[in-house]
Amino acid sequence: MSVEQQLRTQNTEYKDLLAKTLRELKIIEKLADVAKKDQQAQQIITNIEFALEEMQNQMGTEAAANSGAKKADRDLFDIPLLAEKNWIEPPLFAEIKSKLQAKVDAQKTPILIEGECGMGKSMLAAHLAYDQDVRSQFSDGIFWIGMDAHSDIFQQYQRLAGFFNKSIQAFVEPENLLAYMQDLFAARCCLLILDNAEDIESVLAFMELGNQCRVLITTHNATLPTFLQYKTNQTLHYQLAPLEQPSAIELLGDNSQQPMPSTDSSLNGILETCASNPLALKLAANTLASWLETGMVSDTESAWKQLLERLQEDDWEFDEGHPYYLMQALYLYLEALGEQGECYLVLAVFADPSWMPVPIIFMLWQYMFNLPAQEAQSLLDDFAEKGLLQQHGQGKQAYVSLHSFQYAYLHDFSDVDKLHQHMLAAYLRQCGQGWLSGPDDGYFYTHVCTHLLKAGRLQEARSLLLNFDWIKKSFQYGGLHHVIHDYGLLDDADLARIQHALLMAASVLHEDPGLFASELLDRLWQNASKDIQAMLNQAKETLPTWEPPMPENNEV
Structure with a gap:
């Protein structure tokens, strides 16, 4: 268990202990017999002391192992942190694990885990990645790649290359980039986990990287297995089923920390309404626990009945691409969270649900809710434990990801246009000039133009894209791919000409990024518009010896 996971486990244990103590104290409070009150209070104190001693012993036992955790986890890249409570089915886990360990001729046979959102596909894949036996099969590491429909394949390639201290910023043509990535992975023995894959083309972009690379795919797209089988002729396909009733009841109890309803109608109604979907049940249980903790509902039995009634409401028109019961369970839990739920809705501002940088989230929460970093981290940890997001990486490279149904919900219930304005205002605090x-x-130089456009500040974005100093910084910090992308955001003749010039200069800039200014000057000087000429005058200040090319060399 990693240091981060141990801390989260201890945090959960402390919370459970406090919740249990509070319930017992409420029971004692109702007793009329003073002697009996004292006796039971003393028993609670003894139980707390024993539990705390046990936790401290566990911390001491794991301290030595965790001292080498960073070294031990160097073969894992962006694998999400594991939640304390899970619903992994041991037989299925063991079977897929055996397939990953098998030494067969068809080493590249893909493994596909299919199931509706919330069934536990990502959780299963993450547990497989952390398994020591599986890790030992892949000497060059296990890599987690978010594959949501909104994800940027170039961004994912860039993260992969970055793990080996390589840069792909100068690549523009997809075929050249793929060839480079294939060379990079040609001799590497890796497992690539493609999480939440939506379409076959994005999957194929990673299946052809190396002869020793194995691919494990998770998807809720029921058509993907057919396409994958057609493309590869061989796929190990596993389909996740809803929980059996005993497991579903256990999950409800573990997450609500409450006794089950006394009537079968309430219990069976909740299981049926949630289709025994693990994440839907988890969110429902979290909702009930929150109601009781805040006093919104006075007793457990009433809470279960009200939960069933609320789950069965059909007042909303959720995204039709996801199960209604799952969206409703998410709605109820975020409603119960109050202002914390508002913090969660803020995540809608990010364009890619598979990559939401934690430092940027903290900046935005601090600006909008005056939330200090320590409290923000605690809230993020709690969101992860409750099934609202996944956490990846560490430090400045840390980011979170969402499932597709969560991202769809955010866009249904957030004022996204206003959030873009908040993002810009938060960043402006860091831009003194x-x-x-x-x-x-x-993040800043690769996404600010997008936020400006989404906020309706088109002229401001255009002015930046016609400023040489901005272009140069964007190229330096974000790479040519992102610069070219930004020039396609607006339907504008000047911007289209600059974009074309950059595309034509891509091969030169790949060899020598220092020629950025001269390439723009050479390709845009002839017949430049007023705005482009102003930009080129800025560029020329950085190259005082530059002379316009001869007319025959003026073609862009």
């Missing part, structure tokens, strides 16, 4: 003085945080 305007956008050109923005931070190099791995």
Whole structure:
């Protein structure tokens, strides 16, 4: 168990202990016999002391092992942190594990785990990645790649290359980039986990990277197995089923920390309404626990009945691409969270649900809710434990990801346009001299133009894209791919000409990024518009010896 996971486990144990103690104290409070009150209070104190001693012993036992955790986890890349409570089916886990360990001729046979959102596909894949026997099969590491429909394949390639201290920023043509990635992975023995894959083309972009690379895919797209079988002729296909009733009841109890309803109608109604979907049941149980903790509902039996009634409401028109019961369970839990739920809705501002940088989330929460970093981290940990998101990476490279149904919900219930304005306002606090003085945080220079456009500030975005200093910084910090992408955001003749010039200069800039200014000058000087000419005058200041090319070399 990693240090981060141990801390989260201990945090959960402390919360459970406090919740149990509170319930017992409420029971004692109703007793009329003073002697009996004292006796039971003393028993609670003894139980707490024993539990705390046990936790401290466990911390001491694991301290030595965790001292080498960073070294031990160097073969895992972006694998999400494991939640304390899971619903992994041991037989299925063992079978897929055996397939990953098998030494067969068809080493590249893909493994596909299919199931509705919330069935536990990502959780199963993450547990497989952390398994020591599985890790020993892949000497060059196990890599987690989010594959949501909104995900940027170039961004995922860039993260992969970055793990080996390589850069692909100068690549533009897809075939050249693929060839480079194939060379990079040609001799590497890796497991690539493609989580939440939506379409066959994005899957194929990673299946052809290396002869020793194995691919494990999770998807809720029921058509993907057919396409994959057609493309590869061989796929190990596993389909996740809803929980059996005993497991579903256990999950409800573990997450609600409450006794089950006394009537079968309430219990069976909740299981049936949630289709025994593990995540839907988890969210429902979290909702009930929150109601009781905040006093919204006075007793457990009433809470179960009200939960069933609320789950069966059909007042909303949720995204039709996801199960209604799952969206309703998410709605109820976020409603129960109050302001914390508002913090969660803020995540709708990010364009890619598979990559939401934690430092940027904290910046936004601090601006909008005045939330200090320590409290923000605690909230993020709680969101992960409750099934609202997944956490990846560490430090400045940490990010979170969402399932597709969660991201769809956010866009249904958030004022996204206003959130883009908040993002820009939060960043402006860090730009003492305007956008050109923005931070190099791995996000600013590659996404600010998109936020400006989404906020309706088109002219402001256009002015940046016609400023040479901005273009140069964007190229330096984000790479040519992102610069070219930004020039396609607006339907504008000047921007289209600059984009074309950059595309034509891509091969030169790949060899020598230092020629950025001269390439723009050579390709745009002839017949430049007023705005482009102003930009080129800025570029020329960085190259005072530059002379316009001869007319025959003026073609872009």
